[in-house]
Amino acid sequence: VEAVDEQGTYLLQGNLIDVQARKNLTEERVDKLSQVDFDKLPLKDAFKIVRGNGKRQLAVFEDPNCGYCKQFERDLKNVDNVTVHLFLYPVLGPDSTAKSRDIWCSKDKGKTWSDWMTAGVKAEAAAANCDATALQRNIEFGRKHNITGTPTLIFSDGTRAPGAIPSAQVEKQLTAAAATAPRR
Numbered sequence: 001v002e003a004v005d006e007q008g009t010y011l012l013q014g015n016l017i018d019v020q021a022r023k024n025l026t027e028e029r030v031d032k033l034s035q036v037d038f039d040k041l042p043l044k045d046a047f048k049i050v051r052g053n054g055k056r057q058l059a060v061f062e063d064p065n066c067g068y069c070k071q072f073e074r075d076l077k078n079v080d081n082v083t084v085h086l087f088l089y090p091v092l093g094p095d096s097t098a099k100s101r102d103i104w105c106s107k108d109k110g111k112t113w114s115d116w117m118t119a120g121v122k123a124e125a126a127a128a129n130c131d132a133t134a135l136q137r138n139i140e141f142g143r144k145h146n147i148t149g150t151p152t153l154i155f156s157d158g159t160r161a162p163g164a165i166p167s168a169q170v171e172k173q174l175t176a177a178a179a180t181a182p183r184r
Helices: 025-033 067-076 094-104 109-119 133-144 167-180
Strands: 002-004 011-013 047-051 056-062 082-088 152-155 160-162
Touching (some): 067 167, 082 094, 082 109, 082 133, 152 167, 160 167
Parallel strands (some): 056 082
Antiparallel strands (some): 002 011, 047 082, 056 152, 152 160
16 A cells, blocks of 8 residues: 655555454455456466366466476365366566477377476477467466466456465365356
């Protein structure tokens, strides 16, 4: 929160806390403003990984060279009954773009992704005629929605979680999101 007096002499900067309720009102407002309408995600530019019955929905933006993403992917294997919509988000340099293209153009994107992220198995080189324009659209979407790091998770209720959060927290947020998200 930032507030300035009428003359522009003083600046107040910081969080607004409701002491009685023990709530950070600034954080709540920022979380609300950073939500992404799950129904407006360009799912055609992602691939799906379904675990168990796939009932719960999660979108994740990840870079194939992101160490935190690799850690997150290993931990995410502990989460069941979820459909992960994975958006390749190659923001860590040209090598990330090349690896993302190879993964996007593979026959089994989910397996190729998982093999790379959890076991270091490289994807085969993409065919020259493969349409990987989804990667650029993902970058544009991320910029528009202020996705500044990887991994970034978006739950079905629109809430966002930046970073490699533990699977227990993913479970907690999936449960909360399923309780409040509109039925699909």
